[in-house]
Amino acid sequence: MIKSLFDVLPIYQYEEIIDVSEWVKENQEIGLRGEEIVKKYLEDKYNALVTKVEDSSGYDLWVKIEDEEFAVEVKTTETHMDTFFLTITEILKAKKLGSVYNIYRVVKKNDVYKIYIINNPIELLNIDVAEFEKGYENDLIQMY
Numbered sequence: 001m002i003k004s005l006f007d008v009l010p011i012y013q014y015e016e017i018i019d020v021s022e023w024v025k026e027n028q029e030i031g032l033r034g035e036e037i038v039k040k041y042l043e044d045k046y047n048a049l050v051t052k053v054e055d056s057s058g059y060d061l062w063v064k065i066e067d068e069e070f071a072v073e074v075k076t077t078e079t080h081m082d083t084f085f086l087t088i089t090e091i092l093k094a095k096k097l098g099s100v101y102n103i104y105r106v107v108k109k110n111d112v113y114k115i116y117i118i119n120n121p122i123e124l125l126n127i128d129v130a131e132f133e134k135g136y137e138n139d140l141i142q143m144y
Helices: 020-046 088-100 121-125
Strands: 049-052 061-065 068-077 084-087 101-109 112-119 140-143
Touching: 020 049, 020 061, 020 068, 020 101, 020 112, 068 084, 068 088, 084 088, 088 101, 088 121, 101 121, 112 121
Parallel strands: 068 101
Antiparallel strands: 049 061, 061 068, 084 140, 101 112
16 A cells, blocks of 8 residues: 555665754855945945845845946855746846846856856746736746
């Protein structure tokens, strides 16, 4: 008799228990490091005024360079992963702000951080936002 999926699917067997709280903490630290890298980059290169905003805003930084202002969502990875995730809140905010919304993709490879900029991701990636507007606030969308 099958009692669970683990009886039919040999997934993975772990020798030790993974502490998810450590994983979350590490990812938060990576994210904050990316935000600091982008903040310093914008301040040094453009003499920008960069303000950290609340986590629930749908983006991380509000940037002012001379007369131009825009939102920046920072997505950072320090591994081989080429993908990142957007929350529904981030997608809806990107739609609302349009060309004022940017994703700054920070990637660490060989101890060097590189920044890639995606302006107006909703238009660029042709995302149909209508489904997300129905209230899936906690869902994540994987971006390639």
